[in-house]
Amino acid sequence: KKRFNIALLPGDGIGPEVISVAKNVLQQAGSLEGLEFNFQEMPIGGAALDLVGVALPEETLSAAKQSDAILLGAIGGYKWDNNEKHLRPEMALIYLRRDLKVFANLRPASVLPQLVDASTLKREVAEGVDMMIVRELTGGIYFGEPRGIKTNENGEEVGFNTEFYAAHEIDRIARVAFETARKRRGKLCSVDKANVLDASVLWRRRVTALASEYPDVELSHMYVDNAAMQLIRDPKQFDTIVTNNIFGDILSDEASMITGSIGMLPSASLGVSGPGLFEPIHGSAPDIAGQDKANPLATILSAAMLLKYGLGEEKAAKRIEDAVLDALNKGFRTGDIYSPGNKLVGCKEMGEEVLKSV
Amino acid sequence: KKRFNIALLPGDGIGPEVISVAKNVLQQAGSLEGLEFNFQEMPIGGAALDLVGVALPEETLSAAKQSDAILLGAIGGYKWDNNEKHLRPEMALIYLRRDLKVFANLRPASVLPQLVDASTLKREVAEGVDMMIVRELTGGIYFGEPRGIKTNENGEEVGFNTEFYAAHEIDRIARVAFETARKRRGKLCSVDKANVLDASVLWRRRVTALASEYPDVELSHMYVDNAAMQLIRDPKQFDTIVTNNIFGDILSDEASMITGSIGMLPSASLGVSGPGLFEPIHGSAPDIAGQDKANPLATILSAAMLLKYGLGEEKAAKRIEDAVLDALNKGFRTGDIYSPGNKLVGCKEMGEEVLKSV
Ligand SMILES: CC(C)[C@H](C(=O)O)[C@@H](O)C(=O)O
Ligand SMILES: CC(C)[C@H](C(=O)O)[C@@H](O)C(=O)O
Numbered sequence: 001k002k003r004f005n006i007a008l009l010p011g012d013g014i015g016p017e018v019i020s021v022a023k024n025v026l027q028q029a030g031s032l033e034g035l036e037f038n039f040q041e042m043p044i045g046g047a048a049l050d051l052v053g054v055a056l057p058e059e060t061l062s063a064a065k066q067s068d069a070i071l072l073g074a075i076g077g078y079k080w081d082n083n084e085k086h087l088r089p090e091m092a093l094i095y096l097r098r099d100l101k102v103f104a105n106l107r108p109a110s111v112l113p114q115l116v117d118a119s120t121l122k123r124e125v126a127e128g129v130d131m132m133i134v135r136e137l138t139g140g141i142y143f144g145e146p147r148g149i150k151t152n153e154n155g156e157e158v159g160f161n162t163e164f165y166a167a168h169e170i171d172r173i174a175r176v177a178f179e180t181a182r183k184r185r186g187k188l189c190s191v192d193k194a195n196v197l198d199a200s201v202l203w204r205r206r207v208t209a210l211a212s213e214y215p216d217v218e219l220s221h222m223y224v225d226n227a228a229m230q231l232i233r234d235p236k237q238f239d240t241i242v243t244n245n246i247f248g249d250i251l252s253d254e255a256s257m258i259t260g261s262i263g264m265l266p267s268a269s270l271g272v273s274g275p276g277l278f279e280p281i282h283g284s285a286p287d288i289a290g291q292d293k294a295n296p297l298a299t300i301l302s303a304a305m306l307l308k309y310g311l312g313e314e315k316a317a318k319r320i321e322d323a324v325l326d327a328l329n330k331g332f333r334t335g336d337i338y339s340p341g342n343k344l345v346g347c348k349e350m351g352e353e354v355l356k357s358v
Numbered sequence: 359k360k361r362f363n364i365a366l367l368p369g370d371g372i373g374p375e376v377i378s379v380a381k382n383v384l385q386q387a388g389s390l391e392g393l394e395f396n397f398q399e400m401p402i403g404g405a406a407l408d409l410v411g412v413a414l415p416e417e418t419l420s421a422a423k424q425s426d427a428i429l430l431g432a433i434g435g436y437k438w439d440n441n442e443k444h445l446r447p448e449m450a451l452i453y454l455r456r457d458l459k460v461f462a463n464l465r466p467a468s469v470l471p472q473l474v475d476a477s478t479l480k481r482e483v484a485e486g487v488d489m490m491i492v493r494e495l496t497g498g499i500y501f502g503e504p505r506g507i508k509t510n511e512n513g514e515e516v517g518f519n520t521e522f523y524a525a526h527e528i529d530r531i532a533r534v535a536f537e538t539a540r541k542r543r544g545k546l547c548s549v550d551k552a553n554v555l556d557a558s559v560l561w562r563r564r565v566t567a568l569a570s571e572y573p574d575v576e577l578s579h580m581y582v583d584n585a586a587m588q589l590i591r592d593p594k595q596f597d598t599i600v601t602n603n604i605f606g607d608i609l610s611d612e613a614s615m616i617t618g619s620i621g622m623l624p625s626a627s628l629g630v631s632g633p634g635l636f637e638p639i640h641g642s643a644p645d646i647a648g649q650d651k652a653n654p655l656a657t658i659l660s661a662a663m664l665l666k667y668g669l670g671e672e673k674a675a676k677r678i679e680d681a682v683l684d685a686l687n688k689g690f691r692t693g694d695i696y697s698p699g700n701k702l703v704g705c706k707e708m709g710e711e712v713l714k715s716v
Pocket of ligand 2: 195196225448451452607
């Protein structure tokens with residue numbers, strides 16, 4: 001029997017609910033494939049702030065680092081929204097990503113045939129959308145120095161951040177993206193703002209230089225403003241997208257909404273070595289927390305990504321993916337993806353239905 | 359008779375075609391309201407590069423500065439896409455905005471009942487969308503220093519830009535936005551990334567502080583990633599949006615595509631004093647340039663904005679707006695907004711139809 005240590009970080013809002021459901025599914029899929037998991041649950045975000053006064057406690061970080069993979073729920077909530085920056089739940093996520101060195105954030109966005117009507121896009125535009133956004137996650141304006149707010153020589157307050165990319169940071173995320181595209185439909189679109197930003201000029205230059213190593217991948221470039229349009233005009237044109245941290249933040253949320261089911265979308269954050277971080281794309285949804293209304297499928301599918309990308313256990317991953325499709329085919333729907341003719345279920349019941357098919 | 363000097367900057371691609379049509383409409387609307395225009399046409403962008411070797415010639419800049427208002431076509435094209443940065447057509451636009459000090463970029467995005475089916479969004483989602491994006495245009499990461507590409511101490515290339523906002527820059531754009539919202543439906547949404555960026559923390563703080571001066575305006579805040587989602591999920595929730603230069607670039611293009619007719623959307627860029635800059639949101643579309651296929655309505659509507667915001671001539675502006683609706687009601691459509699049952703026309707014929715109704 002193979003054994004793995006999994007760090008569970010439920011976090012805030014609906015985090016605990018969806019993690020508890022996804023944990024059961026993960027355990028079941030693993031045990032059917034001869035895997036044994038040792039789960040360690042640790043506080044993070046607002047929950048940790050309330051408990052011990054910091055958003056990312058030392059113990060949580062070191063448990064995460066020592067694990068084989070990390071499954072995270074969601075972070076943040078109204079309650080802490082006016083905290084000083086260093087006491088904000090979101091900072092835990094930013095620092096966790098940095099300290100785990102998970103520079104490559106994979107965000108699939110596809111429209112399932114079962115859910116095509118959940119999109120606000122017309123059926124013929126949404127149908128068949130299947131893209132992967134590769135977002136750089138540990139660099140750029142999220143981390144660049146100098147940053148801050150200060151009073152300048154005229155006594156006026158100024159706020160500033162630094163968009164910064166070193167060649168090796170661009171190269172390593174570009175390689176992940178080329179490899180990803182190669183395993184998909186062989187098309188890679190690099191998104192930047194090279195007509196204005198110097199950092200983007202370097203980005204485009206480095207990505208272009210790597211293309212010759214991947215002759216089987218067709219590389220194109222697009223400005224970020226155009227990409228934001230094209231995602232709505234004709235999302236099917238995209239296979240794999242690679243972009244920097246902030247553009248990836250914006251475009252992946254936009255893309256997720258195109259699928260009409262942000263409650264369905266998982267993500268994987270990977271480094272060169274060490275444990276990967278797996279989490280749903282959605283937030284902590286404090287308005288429905290604790291009401292058994294949350295859609296657990298994004299977290300369940302994140303557990304599938306954990307198996308596939310984090311542990312290399314493709315068979316167990318496939319079990320989960322198939323079980324999710326099964327539950328959808330049987331007509332089970334949480335509120336966010338409900339349409340007439342289907343069966344409305346809560347978070348727990350959806351989890352049980354998936355569990356039955358694992 | 360009132361006289362005005364209008365600088366016409368046709369630029370590249372379809373720019374000359376749409377400007378020539380819009381000029382006629384402007385002249386006609388003006389003369390019916392007792393206005394006389396003295397037009398001065400000057401090269402800019404790629405056209406200027408080819409002609410005199412710089413994208414923004416001195417003569418063009420000074421003609422623009424001495425005018426009462428500027429009508430610009432479009433800038434850029436494949437031909438110059440691999441130029442060094444200082445020889446890129448787009449730089450002309452960036453420098454023109456900066457030198458004219460037009461810090462407030464107004465970008466309306468509304469779905470006309472006549473064109474609701476041109477949107478890729480479902481009818482019930484697109485119908486009735488009517489928002490105004492107020493984008494800061496002369497600050498932020500577009501202009502912040504330091505910027506560049508250099509080799510660091512390890513011999514590695516690094517690229518960097520600076521997102522920078524001083525309090526007064528935020529205050530003045532926020533005031534324009536509050537005033538704009540006040541004249542519309544009284545709702546202002548400020549978009550930032552205050553959970554990560556220090557510049558956004560200052561942004562949010564300054565905008566919030568001004569709110570008490572506009573008690574009739576309802577202010578809300580939204581993170582940029584969420585805004586990119588909400589624009590697709592439910593664009594009708596927005597009235598006026600205010601945001602920084604780069605987020606405004608991305609979100610206004612996204613919003614324009616929601617209306618399904620980027621060929622319809624005008625923009626106005628205004629400073630404290632001095633001439634305003636009026637231009638369609640769309641680009642130079644080199645693929646259809648010179649084929650009489652371009653939609654001139656965005657530029658015609660930019661001429662209407664020029665009359666209204668640039669010269670304070672609301673009556674003449676209204677003539678143009680009404681004439682555009684008239685041409686649409688009669689079923690005239692350029693290719694980009696064509697749907698069966700309507701009359702497909704070229705750029706010139708569309709211009710003539712509008713002219714008839716001015
Ligand atoms: C919560 C926030 C800091 C985070 C980010 O901006 O990266 C989130 O939006 C995301 O995309 O995971
Ligand atoms: C052409 C480009 C430099 C410009 C910008 O980024 O501002 C354009 O995208 C716009 O929005 O007007």
